[in-house]
Amino acid sequence: MTRLSRKALPSLSGVRTPAYDPADVTVGIVHLGVGAFHRAHQAVYTDAVLASDPTWGISGYTQRSAAVRDRLAPQDGLYTVLERGAGAAPPRVIGALREIHTPDECGGPAGRIADPRVRLVTLTVTEKGYRFAGGRLDLTDPFIRADLATFPLAPTRSAVGRLVAGLELRRRADAGPISVLSCDNLPANGATLRGLVAGFCAALPAGDRLMDWIAGSVAFPSCVVDRIVPSTTAADLAAVATALGVHDEGAVVAEPFTQWVIEDTFAAGRPAWETAGAVFTADVAPYEAAKLRLLNATHSLLAYTGALAGHDTIAAAMTDPVLADAARRLMTEDAAPTLTLPDGFDLPGYQESILRRFADPALGHRTAQVAADGSLKLPIRLLGTARDRLAAGGTPQWTALAVAAWMVYVATRRPVDDPLAETLAAADPSSAAALVDSLLPVLPALPDPVWRDLLVAHAGRLLHDN
Secondary structure, eight states: OOBOSGGGOOOOTTOBOOSSOGGGOOEEEEEEOOOHHHHHTHHHHHHTTTTTOTTOEEEEEOSSOSHHHHHHGGGTTOEEEEEOSTTOOOOEEEOOEEEEEOTTSTTHHHHHHTOTTOOEEEEOOTGGGGOEETTEEOTTSHHHHHHHHHTTSOOOSOHHHHHHHHHHHHHHHTOOOEEEEEOSSOTTHHHHHHHHHHHHHHTSTTHHHHHHHHHHHEEOOOEEEEOOOOOOOHHHHHHHHHHHSSBOTTOEEEOSOOEEEEEOOOSSOOOOGGGGTOEEESOOHHHHHHIIIIIIHHHHHHHHHHHHTTOSBHHHHHTSHHHHHHHHHIIIIIIGGGOOOOTTOOHHHHHHHHHHHHHOTTSOOBHHHHHTTHHHHHIIIIIHHHHHHHHTTOOOHHHHHHHHHHHHHHHHSSSOOSTTHHHHTTOOTTSHHHHHHHHGGGSOOOOOHHHHHHHHHHHHHHHHHO
16 A cells, blocks of 8 residues: 555545645754654644644654654655544644654754754653653763763753753854743643753753853743543554555544643744644643643543553543542542632533543553553652642542552552662562552652551552452
């Protein structure tokens, strides 16, 4: 079967294709971390604006692997987004990715960031891609150490190193201001990334000069992203080939729902993403807290409890009335009382939409996929709720269930997909108390003894069941 490309664009009535000629698009965005989520989210929003403003094409760089490049380069960067679930739209071919490289090709992303035509850097490198510990850049991380040692040569190991190298080259070239937009699930992701960049600069011999330039020339807006993007299967690729009449090795699958809330503080212009449904606001914090504490926290709860109960997918976990009830009660009893929501925010409607999305079997979102990197995700998604409820005299039962389920999961499942896998391997499941005490030091401290008691109680029941 013919491979998808500019010369082999489908012309079927049931397939949406770019409303512009991809050859006319110029690069205005450098993106670090071209994975499935970026291709199903930010690139889709950008694709929608290119017909009216073709200066925002994307130059994408993978984290390390060449697999995505090898799938997309022969297709001229084109790929399909296949929606699954109630209300799914027809397949859509996206043309926003005008370049696709590995970090060590063409001088790496640093030189591209220094291009004055580039006005925006975006990132989807997952929580662990930022190489931080305790909210700060981990200067002991081997990737960060390697990048500091080779600076100002373009580093090729860490996302923060590549970004700072690009900003330094841009400063030297006097290429003008630029914005950096983290699209990962980090609290205050813009401010967090600015702090990591500052930490890298502080470790450089002449980093003060670069940081002074960054302070006056670089904006770090925060944003909230939301769309479920499960792994693409062979069956998905076959469905895309049937729909398009051409073969697409870079197709991604996503739910129909998508959300992007963005702080409107850019240093060098921005795409008109609002025309594609993005929301621009002066303060993303309320949206961020709602998403992390309601959606992401509940996702983690279902991933760990679901996997322990033998469910392969989030939707299968939602068919278990006990787990579905726990998901609902985590939102209503634990998380909701800790939130200060934007005016007009429909909290009951948002909670119900989350449960409907999780229960949709069309996505096949695997519990193991959601369960990965728990040591990084749990402090961001769950511990803030626990801390706030305990401070208010509450009892965060369902938040504790999620954390205890993670503890049992990492102690009884091998191998564990987590950056702290070696540390987690020392978990002691001989008793609930031993398990909790062996893993509590991995997480930020919550000194309230009620918290430990809740974890031990839940872990005891889960260990017994397993």
